[in-house]
Amino acid sequence: MLHQVPTTTPSEIRDFSEWRRGRESYVVWVLRCDQSRAIQSKFNAAREHLKGYLLEPYPRQPHISLFVCGFLVDEGQYNDDFTQTQLDAQVQALGKANLPSFEIEIGGINSFASAPFLEIRDPEGGIPHLRGVLSRGAPEFRTAPYRPHLTLGLYADAFPSEKVLERMAAFSSEPLWWRVERVSLARYRAKEIAGELSYEYEHWLKP
DSSP states (O other): OOSSSSSSOOOOOOOOOOHHTTTOOOEOOOOOOOTTTHHHHHHHHHHTTTTTOSSSSOOOEEEEEEEEEEEESSSSTTTTTEEEHHHHHHHHHHHHHOOOOOOEEEEEEHHHHHHHEEEETTTTOOHHHHHHHHHHOOOOOOOOOOOEEEEEBBSSSSHHHHHHHHHHOOOOOOEEEEEEOOOEEEEEESSSSOOOOOOEEEEEOOO
């Protein structure tokens, strides 16, 4: 978390070829927020509040990462590969689980060292239920403990954490309640580290 380090971790817009190793598509299950006007408005306001700290451009739509799959490939070779067989198993698991929709609260700004985000509170436990179902189909590729969040962008430079945290604390916004009604499989071009998401599949939860 940002309060644990002296500066933010900067990102850069380039092709991280050493990471993707020739692979083209990265996939992740998300809670899609871009069709909610209220969330889009809060997302835009928070990004404007952090103007000057964020890497631009940032065309990625607002979303809450739910379950990281990895690089979509025909045949697995690396530990961050993900196959169509695994995806099919996850889709089947979602169908069998028949989980209900649920409400979450979207709060104020917090930050990892590399990225600011809006806090998520999930009093009904819907998110861990969904993650548990998806894990039946395939293991998650993860390098840090999961924490639900709505990413606002990436940092453009190594800014003093204290200054950034002061700016965040000045952000005034009422908590926003939002009903999660579907789970979406998002894909992005691995060459574009903050590129736009395309939605490949959507599973609707019970009303």
